[in-house]
Amino acid sequence: MQKLLIYPVVLILANPMMLPGQEQPVKPVTAVNVHVLGPQKLGNLSPVVVPPGNPQSSSKILLGKQLYFDTRLSLDNTISCATCHDPAMGWSDAGPTSTGISGQKGGRRSPPVSNAAYSQLQFWDGRAATLEDQAKGPIANPIEMGSTHDVMIRTVEDIPGYVEEFKKVFGTSTITIDMVADAIAAFERTVVTTDSPFDRYVRGDEEALTRMEKKGLEIFNGKGHCTLCHWGPYFSDGRFHNLGVAPTDPASPDEGRFVVTNDPADKGAFKTPTIRDVALRAPYMHNGSEKDLDAGIDLYNKGGRVKDANLDPLILPLSLTKKEKEALVSFMKRAMTSTNPEVSGVKPPSVSDLPK
């Protein structure tokens, strides 16, 4: 109840022109006037904030990259981070949910590693605070890489090339899981999007977006209310919402953020994902239940796919026309897709390039 009272106030504060139930007046967008509903403007990402405990260095980033792509970190040498977070698939996988060691299926979709450095919390339910914390999870997850930290460390210590590199980066030949996680996180902090047509548009290139994409951006900011949650340069509020996504198993739905907080208001709520490079990683949502962007927009237009007692009050039917939906999709497709070589052009190191 409290939530229901607060949200209309937030809506009004976010845009004084709008009253609940009224249609959002759409201002024309220009490169310098990227009009917003959320507390932070959409825009270019600032440089990644590097935590003081894990400074970047080129040798650490290279080591992290090798570990990221090395299947030897899994119990049976078949799975690396890149199996489920593949640069060629928008740093995600084919979905709808991920497949780990021995063909085991998880219940959730692989979120992108690209730009994850900007996420305040990691995982769909935000259960890891940092990239370093997050990186320790999959190695020892029985349905992901299926190993243990001890087994993985012994494997790495048996590869002289790695021992040498760890010594160079960390000054010791005693390898620990924290060092592995630090190196992988350092690499992940380089996988950043700064050069989508949207970014060029914000930097002042009016020609970077087509008319239709500009219309889509206008709807994203206006009638679609998308920026109420997908705001700021990272296109995410870092918060958790229940969108009425169709559960994979209605008999035992994924409880999302509730598992972390135990707050009933968080049941079925998941972290707002970024919209950057979104076209590269269909299907969508925490369980991959929406097969493409058209389907995703259809969910919003209907005010949720399923009726859920916990539906976020910001999710309301939108009455978007066919043209408006097309414009939104065109904005999210080409305009939000980056061409940064660090993101889209990363060539996985071949096995022969990995330490021996």
Ligand code: HEC
């Ligand atoms: C078997 C597939 C699989 C493997 C292997 C895997 N991941 Fe993931 N990853 C996932 C899935 C699925 C999630 C979401 C899980 C959740 O939210 O509960 C995830 C979440 C993440 C996130 C959080 C992103 C965000 O926005 O919340 C990061 C970062 C990440 N993985 C990095 C890695 C790294 C680094 C490795 C290797 C050490 C790795 N992953 C190995 C499937 C995988």
Ligand code: HEC
């Ligand atoms: C109330 C907050 C909120 C609003 C408003 C909102 N989103 Fe979302 N969006 C989310 C959350 C949370 C998810 C993930 C939900 C899940 O997986 O259960 C999401 C997921 C998505 C995805 C899937 C991305 C992926 O990587 O799987 C797309 C695309 C998307 N939103 C686009 C939009 C568009 C377009 C609008 C406006 C029409 C919009 N969103 C409005 C919070 C919101």
